[in-house]
Amino acid sequence: QQQVKQSPQSLIVQKGGISIINCAYENTAFDYFPWYQQFPGKGPALLIAIRPDVSEKKEGRFTISFNKSAKQFSLHIMDSQPGDSATYFCAASRETSGSRLTFGEGTQLTVNP
Amino acid sequence: GAGVSQSPRYKVAKRGQDVALRCDPISGHVSLFWYQQALGQGPEFLTYFQNEAQLDKSGLPSDRFFAERPEGSVSTLKIQRTQQEDSAVYLCASSLVWDQPQHFGDGTRLSIL
Numbered sequence: 001q002q003q004v005k006q007s008p009q010s011l012i013v014q015k016g017g018i019s020i021i022n023c024a025y026e027n028t029a030f031d032y033f034p035w036y037q038q039f040p041g042k043g044p045a046l047l048i049a050i051r052p053d054v055s056e057k058k059e060g061r062f063t064i065s066f067n068k069s070a071k072q073f074s075l076h077i078m079d080s081q082p083g084d085s086a087t088y089f090c091a092a093s094r095e096t097s098g099s100r101l102t103f104g105e106g107t108q109l110t111v112n113p
Numbered sequence: 114g115a116g117v118s119q120s121p122r123y124k125v126a127k128r129g130q131d132v133a134l135r136c137d138p139i140s141g142h143v144s145l146f147w148y149q150q151a152l153g154q155g156p157e158f159l160t161y162f163q164n165e166a167q168l169d170k171s172g173l174p175s176d177r178f179f180a181e182r183p184e185g186s187v188s189t190l191k192i193q194r195t196q197q198e199d200s201a202v203y204l205c206a207s208s209l210v211w212d213q214p215q216h217f218g219d220g221t222r223l224s225i226l
Contacts, residue, residue: 034214036217043117049214089156099208099211101146101156103155105155
């Protein structure tokens with residue numbers, strides 16, 4: 001059962017553009033939604049995270065939008081840079097279960113100069 | 114070191130051999146997680162420790178997989194009688210306590226020939 005579905009699988013944007021990645025989840029018990037960035041040969045690194053009591057969270061160029069009723073959340077990368085080229089994963093967890101993360105399938109982002 | 118350290122970075126084994134993968138979490142981190150990441154996929158949960166106690170091992174794919182953290186710090190993931198489908202990157206993550214962000218190591222890439 002795929003509990004977190006992520007789209008698109010790959011994304012190409014121009015430098016300075018906005019990158020948007022979407023995720024949908026099924027388990028309404030999830031209460032923590034992080035986004036991770038992964039470069040080749042490296043482990044995932046936490047970018048930004050949100051809990052369901054807010055609809056939006058912004059940190060620098062990165063914004064999470066959260067829609068609890070639709071069970072969807074998205075990552076927006078403003079002013080995308082070539083250095084942002086990486087694979088992005090959304091994830092979800094139930095903190096009452098020890099915070100094991102359920103990841104989406106990943107989105108490979110390429111930002112062209 | 115400041116981050117999660119995993120060793121070896123690469124491991125090649127013949128089918129049927131046993132392997133052991135090591136994780137050194139961030140000092141003082143109580144929670145430790147193991148994930149398996151197949152090529153082009155998101156990480157999948159294997160098991161979770163709080164100190165030396167293994168609280169969740171529901172993600173271990175078979176009884177050939179065994180994890181331990183005897184002193185509540187370093188953890189070892191052991192795979193017995195390896196099979197080709199065990200080829201993947203094995204990621205370790207630690208967090209200060211169960212409801213804090215997880216910090217990932219760079220993983221061990223396991224190849225079974």
